[in-house]
Amino acid sequence: MGACNLNHSQQDVRLKFESQKPFLPAQLSHTLDRYLEKGNSQETLNELFHLLKKYDLSTEEEQEARNEKLKRIML
Secondary structure, eight states, rough: OOOOOOOOOHHHHHHHHHHHGGGGGGGHHHHHHTTTTTTOHHHHHHHHHHHTTTTTGHHHHHHHHHHHHHHTOOO
16 A cells, blocks of 8 residues: 555544445454544554555455454554
């Protein structure tokens, strides 16, 4: 994923999450849903947005890699 110069808001990330939710593993989706309820740094919001962006179009291997990155962010 390339670098992006845009800062994504909490709402941007929430909307992206909602659009990709059906494609995420259930447990990860539930955890991420709760994680997004709290405030996050701009850097974290940007990273979450890009991990969720086009998740549904990613290969299974890419989805697994993104899942691991999402889990690490939420630790």
